[in-house]
Amino acid sequence: MLPTIESLDVDGHTVLLRSDLNVPLDAGEVADDYRIRASLPVITSLRDRGAAVVVCSHLGRPKGPDPALSMRPVTAELGKLGGFPVAQINGVVGDDVEAAVRAVPDGVVAVLENTRFESGETKNDPALADGLARLADRFVLDAFGTAHRSHASTAGVAERLPSAAGPLLVTEIEALGTLLADPPRPFVVLLGGAKVADKLGVMRHLLPRVDWLLVGGGMCFTLLAAQGLEVGESLVDHDHLEDVGGLLEEFGSRIVLPDDVVVAHGFAEDADHHTVAVDQIPVSTMGLDIGPRSVAKFSDLVMGAGSVFWNGPMGVFEWAAFRNGTAGVAAAVAATSGYSVVGGGDSVAAIRMLGLDDQVSHVSTGGGAGLEMLEGKTLPAIAALQRWLDSAAART
DSSP, X not given: OOOBGGGSOOTTOEEEEEOOOOOOEETTEESOOHHXXXXXXXXXXXXXXXXXXXXXXXXXXXXXXXXGGOSHHHHHXXXXXXXXXXXXXXXXXXXXXXXXXXXXXXXXXXXXXXXXXSTTTTTTOHHHHHHHHTTOSEEEEOOGGGTTSOOIIIIIHHTTSOEEEOHHHHHHHHHHHHHHHOOOSSEEEEEOSSOHHHHHHHHHHHTTTOSEEEEOTTTHHHHHHHTTOOOTTSOOOGGGHHHHHHHHHHHTTTEEOOSEEEEESSSSTTXXXXXXXXXXOOTTOEEEEEOHHHHHHHHHHHHTOSEEEEESOSSOTTXXXXXXXXXXXXXXXXXXXXEEEEOSHHHHHHHHHTTOGGGSSEEOSOHHHHHHHHTTOOOHHHHHHHHHHHHHHHHO
16 A cells, blocks of 8 residues: 555645656647646645645656756646646756755745756666755655656655655556456457557566457557468568467467558558458558458447456557547447546547547556556556655654
C-alpha cells in the first residue's frame, strides 16, 4: 500500500510536487492541455490543505537548457486553467532557486524550470536530488507517466523527503492493477501502433492471462509475415519475427489478427488505396489501416468483453483515409459495458480526437509506464515511494 496525500501532513509545509506536464507545444503555445488539466486536482487539494506548492516537471527531451522547451507557456496555462496565481522560477536547483522559492507569496504556486535542463535528471544524480529536496519538506509524486524512470525528480527525491503518491498516480495504479490482478472476463487486450518491439514484453506477460489479444496497426504485419503471408512493403520488424512466431505457436488460439487491411501505393495522406484480404496484399503496396471486416470482428470481441485494455491505433489515424479502423474500435471500446482502459499517447490522442474519452472507464496519462506495469515490471519511482514508507515504518 503506497502512502497517499491524505496520510501526509502538509499544513504549513512546502510540498514539492512532481507532475507530468510534458505537453505538446505549437509555436510556443500549449497545443494539448490534457495533462495540465489532469494535474489540477492534486494542486487544488494541497493548496486547500494549507501547503505551499512547488511544481516540477520535464518538457520534451532537451539535452540542456533550451528556450524552446521552457516551462513558461505551460506555467501560464496551468494558472489559467487552475484559476490560481503562479510564479515561474528561473531554474531547477541552486541558491538562487531556493531564494526565489522562499520569496513566492502565500497562495502562489511556484513552477520550476524544465527538470531536463539539468544533466543529472535522467541519471538520478544524487546532488540534483539533494538540491530538489532542499526546496521543500514534503514530496508528492503524481506523474505516472514518468514513474518507470529512475530520475532525480521522481525516485531520487522520494528517498529524501516524507513522500506520498498523488491521486492521479493512485488512480493509474488501481486501474492497471485491476487488469493484472483479477480482470472481469472475458479479458480483451487490443494492441496497435507501429513497433512490435515496444509491445513484445506486454504480449508475453499478458497472453497467459487474456482471453483474446487483438493485434492491429503497423505491428500486425510482423505477425502476418511470421505466418508466412506476403505483406508487400508494410512495416515488418524482422528482428522480432522469430519472437512473434513463437508467441503465435504457443498462444495462437488467443491471438486475433485482421482479416482485411487497407493498402496504399506509398506512405502519403492522399495515396491511392483500397481494401484487400490479408492473404492478397500486393507486393507493391503497404498496409496503413485494418479493413471493415477486421473492424467488425474486433468490435464484436470488445463489445462482449468484461474488461478491455487498448494501446495503439489501428492505422495512420491522423489521415482521414486511414482512420476508419481506429475510429471503429474506439467506438466499441467506448460503448462496451465492460471495464475499459485506454493507455498510450496515440490511442489516447485518437479517442480524445473522436470525442469518446469521457465514455471509457479510465484514460491513462502514462504510455510507457503503463506498458511496463502491464509487463509485470516494478516501476522505480513507485518502488522509491514504497521504500520511504517502509523506512518510515521502521523508525516508528
